[in-house]
Amino acid sequence: MSAATSICAVAVDVALLTVRDQRLHLLLVEPDDPVLAGLLALPGRRVRDDEGLDDAAHRALGELAGLQAPDAHLEQLRTYGEVSRDPRARVVSVAYLALTPTARAAPTHPGAGFLDVAALDAPGAPRLAYDHGRIVPDAIERARAKLEYTALATAFVTEPFTLAELRGVYEAVWGVALDPANFRRKVMGAAGFVLPVSGTAPPGRGGGRPARRYRRGPAQRLHPPMLRPER
Amino acid sequence: MSAATSICAVAVDVALLTVRDQRLHLLLVEPDDPVLAGLLALPGRRVRDDEGLDDAAHRALGELAGLQAPDAHLEQLRTYGEVSRDPRARVVSVAYLALTPTARAAPTHPGAGFLDVAALDAPGAPRLAYDHGRIVPDAIERARAKLEYTALATAFVTEPFTLAELRGVYEAVWGVALDPANFRRKVMGAAGFVLPVSGTAPPGRGGGRPARRYRRGPAQRLHPPMLRPER
DNA sequence: TCAATAGTGTCTTTTAGACATTATATG
DNA sequence: CATATAATGTCTAAAAGACACTATTGA
Numbered sequence: 001m002s003a004a005t006s007i008c009a010v011a012v013d014v015a016l017l018t019v020r021d022q023r024l025h026l027l028l029v030e031p032d033d034p035v036l037a038g039l040l041a042l043p044g045r046r047v048r049d050d051e052g053l054d055d056a057a058h059r060a061l062g063e064l065a066g067l068q069a070p071d072a073h074l075e076q077l078r079t080y081g082e083v084s085r086d087p088r089a090r091v092v093s094v095a096y097l098a099l100t101p102t103a104r105a106a107p108t109h110p111g112a113g114f115l116d117v118a119a120l121d122a123p124g125a126p127r128l129a130y131d132h133g134r135i136v137p138d139a140i141e142r143a144r145a146k147l148e149y150t151a152l153a154t155a156f157v158t159e160p161f162t163l164a165e166l167r168g169v170y171e172a173v174w175g176v177a178l179d180p181a182n183f184r185r186k187v188m189g190a191a192g193f194v195l196p197v198s199g200t201a202p203p204g205r206g207g208g209r210p211a212r213r214y215r216r217g218p219a220q221r222l223h224p225p226m227l228r229p230e231r
Numbered sequence: 232m233s234a235a236t237s238i239c240a241v242a243v244d245v246a247l248l249t250v251r252d253q254r255l256h257l258l259l260v261e262p263d264d265p266v267l268a269g270l271l272a273l274p275g276r277r278v279r280d281d282e283g284l285d286d287a288a289h290r291a292l293g294e295l296a297g298l299q300a301p302d303a304h305l306e307q308l309r310t311y312g313e314v315s316r317d318p319r320a321r322v323v324s325v326a327y328l329a330l331t332p333t334a335r336a337a338p339t340h341p342g343a344g345f346l347d348v349a350a351l352d353a354p355g356a357p358r359l360a361y362d363h364g365r366i367v368p369d370a371i372e373r374a375r376a377k378l379e380y381t382a383l384a385t386a387f388v389t390e391p392f393t394l395a396e397l398r399g400v401y402e403a404v405w406g407v408a409l410d411p412a413n414f415r416r417k418v419m420g421a422a423g424f425v426l427p428v429s430g431t432a433p434p435g436r437g438g439g440r441p442a443r444r445y446r447r448g449p450a451q452r453l454h455p456p457m458l459r460p461e462r
Numbered sequence: 463t464c465a466a467t468a469g470t471g472t473c474t475t476t477t478a479g480a481c482a483t484t485a486t487a488t489g
Numbered sequence: 490c491a492t493a494t495a496a497t498g499t500c501t502a503a504a505a506g507a508c509a510c511t512a513t514t515g516a
Contacts, residue, residue, distance in 0.1 A: 010241060010312070010323050049321055053312035079310045079325045081241070081284035090280055092241050094310045094323075149380070164468075182506060184469070189504090200468095207515030208467030224504080227455070395495080413479060415496070420477090431495095438488030439494030455477085 009091040012056045013044035013132065015077065015139035016067070016098040019156050019172045023116050024143075026136060029064045030111035031129050041129040042136070043112070044093065057096045066108030073099040073155035077139055085131045095135045097142055099155040118175075144173055149225040151193050151216065160197045160213035163187060174228055186226055192219030240322040243287045244275035244363065246308065246370035247298070247329040249336040250387050250403045254347050255374075257367065260295045261342035262360050272360040273367070274343070275324065288327045297339030304330040304386035308370055316362045326366045328373055330386040349406075375404055380456040382424050382447065391428050391444035394418060405459055417457055423450030 016027040028040040043064035047056040057074055061067045077095040085091070107113060117140055119125055128136065146152045147170060154161070156169040167183045170176075187193055195217045200210035247258040259271040274295035278287040288305055292298045308326040316322070338344060348371055350356055359367065377383045378401060385392070387400040398414045401407075418424055426448045431441035 047312070047323070050314060052314055053310065053323070076309050078307050079284065081278070081325065083281060083283055092278070092284070092323075092325075094312065145380075149376075162468090179506070179508085180467085181469075181471090181508080186505085203467060203514050205515075206466045207513085208465090209469070209513040211468055224458070225456075227505090229506090393495090410479070410481085411495075412481080412497075417478085434487050434494060436488075437493050438486085439492090440486040440496075442495055458478090460479090 009089060010047045011044050011091050011093045012047060012053060012060055012096060013042040013080075013093050013130075013135060014057050014060050014074075014096045014098050015042055015136055016061065016065075016069075016072070016100060017117075017139065017143055017156075017173075018100050018102050018114065019169055020102050020114060022168060022172050023118065024140070024172050024175075025114035026117050026120070026140075027061075027065055027067070027107065028113065028115050028126070028128075029109070036129045038127070039129040040115075040126045042095075042132050047094075053094050054096075057094075057098070061098070064109065065112040067106070067112075069098070069100050069104055072104070073152065077135065077142055080131055080135060082131065093130075095139070097139045099143065099152065101156055101158040103158055144228075147173055148222075148227055150221055151190075151219050154194070154216040159215045160199070160201075161215075162201050162211035162213060163194075164211055166194070166214075170226070176229055178229070186224075190219065190222040190224065190226070192217040193222055240320060241278045242275050242322050242324045243278060243284060243291055243327060244273040244311075244324050244361075244366060245288050245291050245305075245327045245329050246273055246367055247292065247296075247300075247303070247331060247336070248348075248370065248374055248387075248404075249331050249333050249345065250400055251333050251345060253399060253403050254349065255371070255403050255406075256345035257348050257351070257371075258292075258296055258298070258336070258338060259344065259346050259357070259359075260340070267360045269358070270360040271346075271357045273326075273363050278325075284325050285327075288325075288329070292329070295340065296343040298336065298343075300329070300331050300335060303335070304383065308366065308373060311362055311366060313362065324361075326370070328370045330374065330383065332387055332389040334389055375459075378404055379453075379458055381452055382421075382450050385425070385447040390446045391430070391432075392446075393432050393442035393444060394425075395442055397425070397445075401457070407460055409460070417455075421450065421453040421455065421457070423448040424453055 018025050029043050031039060031041045043060045045056055045060040047053060054074060061069055075097050077097045079092060079094045081092040083090060120136065153166055153169045157165050163184055167178055167180060171178055194214040197213045197215050199213050201213055203210055249256050260274050262270060262272045274291045276287055276291040278284060285305060292300055306328050308328045310323060310325045312323040314321060384397055384400045388396050394415050398409055398411060402409055425445040428444045428446050430444050432444055434441055
């Protein structure tokens with residue numbers, strides 16, 4: 001096998017999403033390369049010969065954002081392999097979608113931070129390095145779609161959680177308001193989505209009835225699904 | 232960067248599905264490597280430095296199965312990168328899901344052929360090389376799931392097609408029987424799924440009313456989705 | 463007390479599934 | 490004619506959405 005006919009670089013890029021202040025946020029970092037100054041990028045690393053792809057994704061989060069999230073939900077998004085997606089060399093990148101609850105998502109590295117995804121479409125949005133401007137919309141749409149037919153929303157909250165918190169996830173990711181009563185009935189009607197635990201969560205400053213607490217159920221897929229409004 | 236810290240092989244493996252005789256079939260080939268004699272494998276090739284991933288997938292179909300399917304539906308499934316998934320070397324494989332209508336799927340190479348996917352779970356099933364025994368169930372489940380909420384079923388039929396042919400796709404992929412009347416109403420109710428064209432298809436030998444013909448509509452996602460029975 | 467939020471009940475509209483009926487072909 | 494398949498209509502049960510009502514807290 002000659003060098004001219006085999007690819008010699010595999011990387012991972014991680015699109016980590018979380019919900020902050022009732023809005024969907026994306027983790028971005030400043031690239032190392034001074035050529036890319038002024039741009040932002042997804043945390044990404046070359047994959048080493050002795051590590052798996054998922055391991056490399058976790059390492060990228062730790063090394064570039066100072067984020068230790070061993071229990072974050074991590075799933076492959078797609079592999080981006082256009083010949084000239086990286087102008088310096090042929091690099092095939094395995095993109096990951098990561099989801100974490102807000103409390104566990106606190107980047108410590110300078111240059112790493114969360115950006116409201118709504119700001120990505122607004123004028124004055126930061127430009128993204130490489131082809132990350134294509135990866136990010138794919139990641140957001142994947143998250144939005146999987147909330148419908150999988151139990152993925154629970155990856156955004158810490159256990160135990162209330163149904164209001166879970167509803168807040170759906171509202172932030174989809175960008176819509178949902179009826180609390182109907183949301184409750186749909187969640188409870190999806191077998192194995194959430195399981196009740198003892199105790200209640202105290203109400204906020206304005207008062208209100210204490211909310212029951214739940215933890216993740218065994219279901220991966222939701223039957224019936226939680227369909228987005230406005231078909 | 233030293234060779235010890237960078238991966239030096241990217242491959243593609245293609246799981247091509249089609250419907251033959253009202254059943255879902257998978258394309259399999261005999262591996263080149265004599266060490267793997269007696270096993271079957273998905274068609275796969277190393278990715279060359281000067282070709283994209285999709286190009287490599289098409290090339291694998293052509294070179295290993297004699298299958299020219301430039302208009303087949305091709306989408307990434309997942310990238311398999313376990314450190315020792317290939318015992319000879321570290322190879323990261325981008326797995327593809329391909330879907331073709333029966334008429335266009337005629338492998339010409341010896342050793343290449345279609346296998347009823349039901350035979351994969353039966354006793355006496357052929358053993359698959361590498362980790363292809365893990366890729367194949369992922370591919371089948373992806374196809375089954377995407378029939379629910381995307382217009383992917385039309386990738387299995389040639390235009391123009393009848394609703395009975397489209398229903399046959401759902402029945403073969405899901406392995407269930409569907410009510411023709413209700414199926415029709417759901418298909419026609421999903422905006423942009425299929426569009427009528429002029430003319431009719433002649434009935435079979437036993438007679439019957441001629442069926443109207445349709446072509447693919449512009450919709451990628453189905454609203455509302457075609458949910459699988461037996462929730 | 464009122465305001466706020468959680469949780470339940472109920473009504474209406476929509477949708478899914480079962481299945482009868484009509485239309486148009488073959489033999 | 491009988492038989493087969495396409496296409497439409499109808500009925501019922503389930504589900505979705507709107508929203509009223511009750512429960513339990515903070516101020």
